[in-house]
């Protein structure tokens with residue numbers, strides 16, 4: 282029997298909290314999605330006493346594969362990791378470096394490792410791809426390498442790093458379980474460090490947090506936790522990393538959340554693409570130049586964010602306490618009734634108006650196209666569709682996508698197929714799914730055809 286384990290982690294959409302989430306004072310609402318990243322780790326017995334080989338295969342992307350060799354003394358910190366064909370994948374590389382550093386692995390006693398990565402269709406544009414499937418899973422196979430296939434913005438690198446970290450942790454610490462909070466924290470902390478290093482910046486980390494914990498109310502860690510680590514190749518790194526992973530309170534908030542039954546998240550891909558780093562840089566510059574007014578604008582957005590979160594909680598309470606009334610409201614929304622006639626719906630819509638209004642001010646003043654006029658029009662047009670409660674530009678905003686909250690049965694593709702206002706929108710075939718990391722059965726990935 283082959284010694285193998287498999288895990289999956291979800292993609293994300295930051296529904297409210299963009300930009301503010303970079304500051305640990307503010308909470309954000311992060312939704313985990315049904316599109317998941319998968320890793321299957323298999324032990325490959327080896328007789329090489331000097332080092333171990335790790336192969337990471339991403340066969341969906343033109344047979345992409347990275348072959349690493351780790352060499353060094355037994356239990357040594359001075360191991361050397363190299364990719365044998367000079368192929369680069371910084372996310373895989375930093376994950377491996379941190380795992381080997383953290384676990385102080387005895388290289389002479391470890392088998393070789395094979396890891397297969399699979400990503401669900403939602404992460405990438407589906408053009409020029411074919412489906413391969415078995416009874417349990419189906420994946421799209423592309424003719425190009427991973428770096429050349431357009432992304433949809435669900436956080437592929439965060440999903441990859443999180444699930445790869447989990448697979449490797451399970452290899453070196455077989456008793457881990459995704460049901461144990463302590464194990465999730467270990468994986469989360471390791472994955473945040475690797476992801477930040479591979480990206481070359483310390484973002485808010487909401488994407489790695491969602492990949493680990495699922496749909497959450499999120500408050501970030503202090504960026505200095507990672508910024509102050511010594512250089513990865515220094516002798517002090519190992520001790521500092523272990524201290525940061527095991528002994529440090531990161532003070533993040535990751536409370537489970539979810540939309541009440543009857544409502545769902547719909548993502549519309551606009552796929553012109555925006556660069557988050559550039560948007561963040563422009564917003565920071567605007568913020569610093571415009572204090573204290575910029576702080577007031579952030580506070581107004583935060584008030585909207587908190588009103589949104591309260592509004593969703595109120596709806597969930599209503600569903601619990603008066604399910605008939607709640608069902609009536611959903612039915613009315615689905616038939617095209619005015620949602621503002623219900624206080625609970627109105628509160629959520631007003632909160633989103635407050636958020637959007639202020640982001641439009643930042644857009645105008647900073648030159649960062651967070652909610653540019655074409656996206657405002659698209660959201661406003663979407664609000665006229667039957668079953669749509671509200672809508673935002675998720676995450677950093679820009680020209681990537683829109684996120685709508687709609688009723689479970691609202692059929693947006695059929696309402697918009699002949700409407701030229703929606704000609705640039707592809708409704709993505711995914712849902713909110715609150716689960717974070719999950720353990721899967723390795724056999725479910727075999728024999729894809």
Ligand SMILES: Nc1ncnc2c1ncn2[C@@H]1O[C@H](COP(=O)(O)OP(=O)(O)O)[C@@H](O)[C@H]1O
Nearest residue numbers: 339370372398400427428432436437438439441
């Ligand atoms: N399925 C995959 N297999 C291997 N590497 C992947 C996969 N998905 C993402 N990656 C890595 O993540 C990188 C994309 O990261 P990034 O540009 O930050 O996009 P995103 O916003 O989706 O995280 C890829 O170039 C690759 O290094």
Ligand SMILES: C[C@@](O)(CCOP(=O)(O)OP(=O)(O)O)CC(=O)O
Nearest residue numbers: 299300302436484485486557676677
């Ligand atoms: C601006 C931000 O607060 C949100 C960016 O959210 P996106 O979902 O747009 O993120 P990427 O996948 O990294 O492009 C920056 C951050 O939180 O790191």
